[in-house]
Amino acid sequence: MNGILAYCRPGFESDCAAELQDKAARLGVFGYCQTQPQQGYVIYRCQPEESEHLGKKLLLRELLFTRQFIVILAHLRELPTTDRVSAIQVALLDDELSELFAAIKPAGSLRVEVPDTNDGKELSKFCRKFTVPLRQGMRVIDWLTPAESDRRPTLHAFFLSNQELYLGFSYSFNQSPWLMGIPRLRFPSDAPSRSTLKLDEAFQVFLPANEREQRVQSGMNAVDLGAAPGGWTYQLVRRGMMVQAVDNGPMAESLLETGQVKHIREDGFKFRPKKKNVTWLVCDMVEQPSRVAALMTQWVIDGDCREAIFNLKLPMKRRYAAVTEYLEQMRETLAMEGRGAFEIQAKHLYHDREEITVHLRMVPSS
Numbered sequence: 001m002n003g004i005l006a007y008c009r010p011g012f013e014s015d016c017a018a019e020l021q022d023k024a025a026r027l028g029v030f031g032y033c034q035t036q037p038q039q040g041y042v043i044y045r046c047q048p049e050e051s052e053h054l055g056k057k058l059l060l061r062e063l064l065f066t067r068q069f070i071v072i073l074a075h076l077r078e079l080p081t082t083d084r085v086s087a088i089q090v091a092l093l094d095d096e097l098s099e100l101f102a103a104i105k106p107a108g109s110l111r112v113e114v115p116d117t118n119d120g121k122e123l124s125k126f127c128r129k130f131t132v133p134l135r136q137g138m139r140v141i142d143w144l145t146p147a148e149s150d151r152r153p154t155l156h157a158f159f160l161s162n163q164e165l166y167l168g169f170s171y172s173f174n175q176s177p178w179l180m181g182i183p184r185l186r187f188p189s190d191a192p193s194r195s196t197l198k199l200d201e202a203f204q205v206f207l208p209a210n211e212r213e214q215r216v217q218s219g220m221n222a223v224d225l226g227a228a229p230g231g232w233t234y235q236l237v238r239r240g241m242m243v244q245a246v247d248n249g250p251m252a253e254s255l256l257e258t259g260q261v262k263h264i265r266e267d268g269f270k271f272r273p274k275k276k277n278v279t280w281l282v283c284d285m286v287e288q289p290s291r292v293a294a295l296m297t298q299w300v301i302d303g304d305c306r307e308a309i310f311n312l313k314l315p316m317k318r319r320y321a322a323v324t325e326y327l328e329q330m331r332e333t334l335a336m337e338g339r340g341a342f343e344i345q346a347k348h349l350y351h352d353r354e355e356i357t358v359h360l361r362m363v364p365s366s
């Protein structure tokens with residue numbers, strides 16, 4: 001039995017597992033999940049050919065609760081602490097494994113990773129040190145190209161302790177660009193709230209790097225619903241936008257002083273812009289997710305914004321089922337009332353807790 005290993009936020013294993021089960025079944029794969037609460041990953045068991053199929057067809061960008069996933073090559077326990085590299089080399093040189101995954105070898109890069117847990121954090125120092133000798137060891141057995149290549153699959157060593165790891169790979173066209181699937185963002189010391197990083201991350205995750213400059217431009221108009229104290233507005237201002245910040249609560253003075261922010265004390269569910277010149281709508285109101293999803297959909301349908309990024313709060317237990325329902329409802333409404341093609345992406349971002357971030361836009365006709 002082989003499978004895939006999906007990285008998620010600790011506490012969200014059952015949502016991650018429910019989603020893998022559902023989406024793998026839609027691809028004709030019927031495996032089962034193994035997971036423990038708070039371990040920060042889920043294992044989905046299936047046959048090796050099926051796991052390779054999932055590695056290509058289970059699209060990471062469409063998974064809500066998975067930050068990154070790898071196709072499992074081997075699970076090694078009791079690694080000798082004196083020479084871990086040799087034990088890993090022996091596992092990868094196994095005849096059956098070499099035959100099954102011949103197309104993967106050599107990988108173009110190596111990532112040494114850990115679960116996003118406190119134990120994982122303690123291990124990460126060891127992992128950083130171990131990366132160089134392991135990379136060297138992988139090159140010696142031709143499991144890694146001599147120079148890094150982003151056209152080849154990536155080899156992952158996912159450590160659970162300094163003696164236990166999963167070896168796996170991800171395809172270059174279906175992976176997160178970041179170690180552990182987590183973007184390293186710096187908290188700007190002058191931002192009014194920590195949630196500023198959520199919007200920063202959302203721009204990185206949802207907008208392809210080659211389109212970011214064109215779609216997020218200085219001089220654009222934006223609306224921030226539920227803006228106070230201004231962490232999200234800060235990100236829009238930083239990108240040179242003019243922002244209408246809607247909230248009854250107080251906004252940070254530093255933002256108002258920029259001259260780019262108009263504070264509007266109104267109900268976010270009633271406010272609409274006077275002109276149809278808004279590119280970005282963002283919304284972080286702590287309100288019922290179904291209401292927020294319906295509001296965002298209506299803004300886009302009415303042409304009151306071109307793109308929207310918003311949070312859906314998820315305090316409920318069966319979060320995957322709930323989000324699926326909200327997204328389905330949005331798709332139905334857009335299909336019936338929208339004026340053309342639309343795009344919805346959603347992700348449980350690293351900086352999200354009991355919420356999920358959604359990006360919605362009408363796709364401009366070319």
Ligand SMILES: C[S@@+](CC[C@H](N)C(=O)[O-])C[C@H]1O[C@@H](n2cnc3c(N)ncnc32)[C@H](O)[C@@H]1O
Pocket residue numbers: 192193195196225226227228229230231232233246247248249266267268269284285286287
């Ligand atoms: C999580 S905070 C927003 C934090 C903000 N994104 C930031 O980065 O600083 C939620 C905000 O939504 C506002 N809010 C909740 N319901 C609202 C409504 N119906 N209209 C306007 N604002 C609302 C609250 O006043 C609160 O300031």
